[in-house]
Amino acid sequence: MQAFLPVPGGFASRVEDVERTILARLFRDTAELLGTRLDDGGSGPVGAGPGHPVGEEALLAALDFEPSHDRAPDAPSDPALARLLPPMSHDDAGLSAELRALTEDSVRAGKVSRLEVVWRELAAPGTRADAVVVPEGKEAAWLAALTDVRLVLATRLGISDDADAEAVYERAQGAGPEPGDEHDEVTDALATMYAALTWWQESLLEAMSRTRRGR
Numbered sequence: 144m145q146a147f148l149p150v151p152g153g154f155a156s157r158v159e160d161v162e163r164t165i166l167a168r169l170f171r172d173t174a175e176l177l178g179t180r181l182d183d184g185g186s187g188p189v190g191a192g193p194g195h196p197v198g199e200e201a202l203l204a205a206l207d208f209e210p211s212h213d214r215a216p217d218a219p220s221d222p223a224l225a226r227l228l229p230p231m232s233h234d235d236a237g238l239s240a241e242l243r244a245l246t247e248d249s250v251r252a253g254k255v256s257r258l259e260v261v262w263r264e265l266a267a268p269g270t271r272a273d274a275v276v277v278p279e280g281k282e283a284a285w286l287a288a289l290t291d292v293r294l295v296l297a298t299r300l301g302i303s304d305d306a307d308a309e310a311v312y313e314r315a316q317g318a319g320p321e322p323g324d325e326h327d328e329v330t331d332a333l334a335t336m337y338a339a340l341t342w343w344q345e346s347l348l349e350a351m352s353r354t355r356r357g358r
Contacts, residue, residue: 146346153278167265174258223298257284289344296337
């Protein structure tokens with residue numbers, strides 16, 4: 144992936160085909176974690192039946208996304224889903240459950256809609272096959288979707304504070320744990336993707352900032 148740069152009508156980043164495939168899968172699977180399957184025919188609620196195919200890549204296999212029917216009043220069973228749908232109130236469990244019942248469907252739908260915006264660009268590129276384009280007016284959707292995917296990756300990596308995040312960045316740069324860790328390859332892949340997505344999101348913010356300063 145390369146940094147986003149301003150282009151007429153938005154912002155563009157050059158992305159290799161293999162990176163595009165992995166990114167598209169991450170955004171699609173995050174939507175599926177929220178209970179909606181994305182496909183070329185449009186999106187709809189996840190129903191019964193087998194789950195999505197598991198890829199060969201250690202990165203994607205490690206995410207272990209499953210369609211979510213979780214409607215627990217205030218405690219989604221998957222930790223990543225709990226990060227995406229945090230309690231509406233930390234002080235009053237009853238109020239939190241009531242607010243979740245009233246708002247969760249719309250919150251899920253909004254997140255899925257933003258994830259789909261990014262997924263469609265990654266899965267069905269336009270005329271510039273080597274470039275991913277954020278159209279003008281869609282920047283907020285992209286930033287929110289990137290944040291949600293990073294939250295899922297952060298949960299899988301056990302990031303809960305700045306020190307954890309720093310350790311992940313160091314691991315992504317090659318300063319991983321001692322050899323022999325059975326999860327070494329998987330965690331390295333997750334750390335690399337988390338660091339890459341963080342940098343990619345920051346490059347979009349920087350490109351947007353430069354554009355605003357130039358106006």
